[in-house]
Amino acid sequence: MKVITCAIDSLNVKQYDRETLLGLRDSSAARSRPINLPDLPDIILKTPVLGNGMGLLGSGGPPPMNVSGPMMAGGMGDKGISCDWRNGNDPFSPGYVKSARPSGNLTKRGSQQGKKEVKNIMIHIPKDVKLRTCDNAWVPIRRGNQTQEEEDLDWVLKRVRSILNKLTPENFNTLQTQMETITIDTEEKLAGVTSLVFEKAILEPNFGEAYSKFCKFLLMLRVPSSTNPDQIVNFRSLLITTCQKEFEKDSENEQKILDKRALLKKAESEEDKKKMLEDLEEEMAMARHRSVGNIKFIGELFKNDMLTEKIMHECLCKLSCSTDVERLECFCSLLSSIGQILDKSDQVDQYFRNVQKLITDKKVSSRIRFMIMDLIDLRRRNWIPRHSNKGPKTLDELHQRALIRPFKKKIFI
Template sequence: IILNKLTPQKFPELMKQVSELTIDTEERLKGAIDLISEKAILEPNFSVAYANMCRGLMGLKVPSADKPGKTANFLYLLLNRCQKEFEKDQDDDEIFEKKQKELEADEERERLRVELENARVIARRRSLGNIKFVGELFKLKMLTEAIMHACVVKLLKNHDDKSLECLCRLLSTIGKDLDFEKAKPQMDEYFNQMNKIIKEKMTSSRIRFMLQDVLDLRKNSWVPRRGDQGPKTIDQIHKEAELEEHQEQIKVHQQLLSKKERSHTPGGGPNSQPQDDGCGNTVPISKDRPIDTNRLYKIIKVSKASDVNESTGVWRSWEKGCSGGTEAKPASRQDHFDRSGRVDGREGSPITKRSFSRESQERGGRSGESAPTPPPSLPKPSLSEEEMEKKSKAIIDEYLHITDLKEALQCVAELNSASMLYVFVRQGLESTLERSTTVREHLGLLLHQLVKVGTLPTEQYYKGLHEILEVTEDMAIDIPYMWLYLAELITPMLHEGGIPMGQLFREISKPLVPLGKAGVLLAQILQLLCKGMTPKKVGDLWIEAGLNWNDFLPEDKDVNKFVTEQKVEFTTGEELGPKEVVKKQLLSGEELSKQLDRLLQDKADNKHIMDWVEANLDEEQAASNHFVRSLMASVCGIAIICEHPYKAIAEQIMVRAELLQKYLNDEEKELQALYALQAMMVHMEEPANLLCMFFDTLYDEDIIKEEAFYKWETSKDPAEQTGRGVVLKSVTAFFTWLREPEEESDKE
């Protein structure tokens, strides 16, 4: 029922209803996937929406029906479903071939022929619908380039009409995303084969024309001749109708003026030359009548607003406009389709200005008269504050829902409105101020990264922040913990690559000093910083920045009393006395793993993680086997791509080499780290080659030495024997390679 109501206008509301459904068993999860996939296949015009719906559900996990203690993953089941549908096409062809032979020997030939033809039409539609859906899933980074290349190779090999039609549909959908510099040789090979099929007439003329269209599309930098033909929101339809009405009024008005001028100019002349109105309509225009550029600007603005990629926030997020225009590779996932294939942003069509027809220019030139001067080129209208708010809200909502930092950064960069980014900052702060701590921290991290990469100018950050800080007096009445909430949003900006403490504190205090509240906010930020590093380090940062509490507190405020009440004595340079030292609470294994996972998922740098360890664990805890195992499990867990087969991203380990080397500082700790990896492999039911991938990287990056590997291999520790036999067997190749130099030297 929910899917039957799907329209662009209702997507957010319906997505919310889907996410609220009780999907708590594998059977229900498979049922939901089947329903969404079937709708996507049968309604390809809505495949963008169904793909976005899948993205919203991709984190869904339920208990496995076949494997007690394990979970069934939405994404994995969805990929299985798409793969089966893709492979089913070949089986259908064999069935149709068999039926064709039966048809030739059957008496009821006509009836069977009609049935067979209908079955072929249905199968063709399903194939095209599925390939379109697969393409949209790839654009949302739910499938890998490897899978897409495998699909292209398989479709090219078949050479039948249905496969080639699917190929054209697939490349039209994702060609631009695959066609970047590194993959260019492979793409060239595909298009050479397609060109060969066209030249040698190896298929029907209909398919050859389709192939030629794809070739032309690539030559045109993947800019289609026609815009998106998918479903539109009611607002878009209204805007397009308004634009058409404007154009019709202009046309009628110009025709009336032309008639009037002809009545005063016998025989016509240059003043009555036909002109092109830019919409394919030839209409007369007067040379003497000045062009109303203000009105033309409004019309262009309306036209721009009706474009799918520049409309309301929800529809833009459907189209993934924020992901286009870049050649960045999607996050790698292991090939889940056909491994036979080799593995190795979106601009609108330019507006052609046709102010005067060629005929008019030629006549003017022959008569010796100067051609009418074309209207001045109009600047691209910048986003209004209202439009910026809508787009900002869409980006922020999507980011907080899926926490894809890389994509959010790209979306903000593509707004291409640096002078309006204060609206984005303000919208982000307003929409998250009263939500959870986690949400506020994520928004703070996004703003920090935007400043770090240079997308968000610091003056725009301050401007958006000031608009919130200036009304804090009124907000505090309804939000009792407002200063803490603001601190959670601002503190990430002090991470490495953000804004220096001195500059940030002085700037954010400007609107608060007159209110007497600057000190309260700064104290909250400093206390939060102490959760990530020691109070002494925070105090050193304060002193190095040359900050003084007298600059932030009212004149009648007792500084010493304030510092004591707020527990920020470390800012005065005083050492904590023995009585003031608070014993750090011992974290359980689960709590420790959770905190480390959070830091790694938020892409905290190694220094930040080390500061957190120093601030939250005493020396004994930080040197314990328990901590070493938790750290190793968290770092390696983040590096695993949970598909079938599993894969380890070596780069994720490499960037954490410094962190691991600091805490794996002797052979015993290295051995404990290997035990942690062993336990992880047993828990995951010994995925093929995964442990070998980890061992290779840990050895290459000098994180774990040979001696520790050999000690682990021969270990007889009774506590570490569970599943050990299978795990040892899985790394036979690694140890064979490790011993090769020794064997060669012995022979010498």
């Protein structure tokens, strides 16, 4: 044994050469457990690991006697130590000490989180498995089963629906240019486009002004009739017919609601009554929404010169003579929109006399009475509303409104 003693900072430090250190590693004392070592089962093994454990040479036991020299199995250069650190082998851990590193090949992610056991589950499914089906299951429409005309119709409706979904006062001109590129040359396409525009207009009454301007742009659309090619079908006639059918549908809806109320009274169980009442309220709300939306859209079409004054007087006359809540609400909505244009006629005085009588006799609810009173006050103010238009606005209008708001606050302060 060659020992070199040197003084470092007034301390005697012993340094051993390489052969001496390798000899100490291979000695029996280095491989056996010390006698006074405490019993720590989580750290110390009772017997050295001789298999694929930790320790020198990655086996936890003594190195083979026939392996020597600067290069050993799985070598690490001239250090003479065979150990793969990536597999968790520690060349300086005795065979009786458990390693803190997990064994096995780990990736970078596995080395941080620990090795997870992977379970391979094999599921054998027989070929004759039958899935549950229902009578009204959704079936996709395959293009292979469609004719060329049907594909063209679907494409046109899809494009028009996309334009209507993006329609705002800000991008109206851009979408109008896109609409010009769509070819509408058959009655089926024209009827489909008319139906789409009408449904969007009555379900979104706040955008009625934008939809009416869009209809004015489509006013010149004309196509040959599918039944008689010599006749011409135009967009305006289809739109007026659709609005008229929806306006006349109110009486049908009233009858349906009366029938459902009669069935509701005959219901036996409380559960059936509750379900029928929910359905009735939902149907009444939808009918009211559609009728009010249709009336507002009719008023916007009249202001864009697409409907005549005669049609407006016919609608107002029918609405003012009714005692139905929905019709009176439609009357107030329509007259507040176009009253300034029609006030020159003597017929408007008759409309107000009809509704004034309803207020005096108290034949309607308080909500409708207040709506009629607001309409009377609006006429007294020369049809100038108290509040500005609450419909959609352009970005310039919103910016201008934001600039005016601070001055209004200063005035009130």
